[in-house]
Amino acid sequence: MQQEYQRYYVPAQSPWPFVGAVALFLIAVGAANTVIENSNGEDGFGTRVLGLGIITLLVMLFGWFKNQIDESMSGLYSDQLGRSYRQGMSWFIFSEVMFFGAFFGALFYARMISVPWLGGASNNAMTNEVLWPGFEAMWPLISTPGGTTTEQMGAMGLPTINTIILLISSVTLHFAHVGLEQGKRKQLTLMLGITILLGIGFLSLQVEEYIHAYHELGLTLQSGVYGNTFFMLTGFHGMHVTLGTIMLIVLFLRVLKGHFTAHNHFAFQAGSWYWHFVDVVWVMLFMFVYVL
CATH class of the missing domain: 1.20.120.80 (Cytochrome c oxidase, subunit III, four-helix bundle)
Structure with missing residues (x-):
């Protein structure tokens, strides 16, 4: 007797992993420079890069979540x-x-x-x-x-x-x-x-x-x-x-x-x-x- 298998959904290529990697890189660079600048009494480059990294990470999270939700609500997922x-x-x-x-x-x-x-x-x-x-x-x-x-x-x-x-x-x-x-x-x-x-x-x-x-x-x-x-x-x-x-x-x-x-x-x-x-x-x- 032939066993039946459920369809396994494989999503298309997504830009979000790359965006997430860029966000984490910006956060790491920004956080390190922020600590150095605070130690020297400065304020500038590090803080801006850190903020940009956080914003990029939030965009990635909500964008990726939206794709996942759309796929789930479309009935594409299986057991x-x-x-x-x-x-x-x-x-x-x-x-x-x-x-x-x-x-x-x-x-x-x-x-x-x-x-x-x-x-x-x-x-x-x-x-x-x-x-x-x-x-x-x-x-x-x-x-x-x-x-x-x-x-x-x-x-x-x-x-x-x-x-x-x-x-x-x-x-x-x-x-x-x-x-x-x-x-x-x-x-x-x-x-x-x-x-x-x-x-x-x-x-x-x-x-x-x-x-x-x-x-x-x-x-x-x-x-x-x-x-x-x-x-x-x-x-x-x-x-x-x-x-x-x-x-x-x-x-x-x-x-x-x-x-x-x-x-x-x-x-x-x-x-x-x-x-x-x-x-x-x-x-x-x-x-x-x-x-x-």
């Missing part, structure tokens, strides 16, 4: 393609786990190996005297050999509020998903809208936190390994929250147009996976960067 999307999203999130794993690894290496080593641990007293006489192994490292001293970013205040915000956003997104599966469109729309507002609130408070760190605590990218790891982890997480919020906004617009059903809503499910992943990363970040 086999749906399984491919699930596998692709799973591997993407796994790659993000490895991405943050490398950053957390850098934090642990600096905190658990480098700092004790510089402090003379494991019979390295000579290293301590040669590289940093009088250095005391402690974390966070708020004093550098060059004489730069900063203050620690405490867990209370904005970091705790942001943690609560993200935890609540996971709950509201879960109830939005439940509303979708049960056909409760009002619950879906309300809970998804609240989740988006919570994401925007998180980003706004993080900007306020950075301003506080720079102007009141003296905590900058020039603040040694503590400042570097702090901004590296929180900054990249904030970038992921931004991307997740954009995804949720696209899903919200689709919900308003009547898209998704209880049995056909993988795009919504993928956005939920990503948002919950970002929330889990923040909980770990909050514990290891702010609390411990």
Whole structure:
């Protein structure tokens, strides 16, 4: 008996991967030059290139999303393609786990190996005297050999509020998903809208936190390994929250147009996976960067 196979849709060539690569290149160049210019008290080329890169990335995201939505609503997708999307999203999130794993690894290496080593641990007293006489192994490292001293970013205040915000956003997104599966469109729309507002609130408070760190605590990218790891982890997480919020906004617009059903809503499910992943990363970040 001949087995029947579903048709597997293969899209035409798309310009969006190339546009996305250009956007990421502009962001990388712009961000690097912005940091250098800020260190030298300048403002110009880097900021403009960074802004152009961000705009290009947003154009790419919405353009690519539109193509995907049009293909899906045209009935071009099959169950086999749906399984491919699930596998692709799973591997993407796994790659993000490895991405943050490398950053957390850098934090642990600096905190658990480098700092004790510089402090003379494991019979390295000579290293301590040669590289940093009088250095005391402690974390966070708020004093550098060059004489730069900063203050620690405490867990209370904005970091705790942001943690609560993200935890609540996971709950509201879960109830939005439940509303979708049960056909409760009002619950879906309300809970998804609240989740988006919570994401925007998180980003706004993080900007306020950075301003506080720079102007009141003296905590900058020039603040040694503590400042570097702090901004590296929180900054990249904030970038992921931004991307997740954009995804949720696209899903919200689709919900308003009547898209998704209880049995056909993988795009919504993928956005939920990503948002919950970002929330889990923040909980770990909050514990290891702010609390411990």
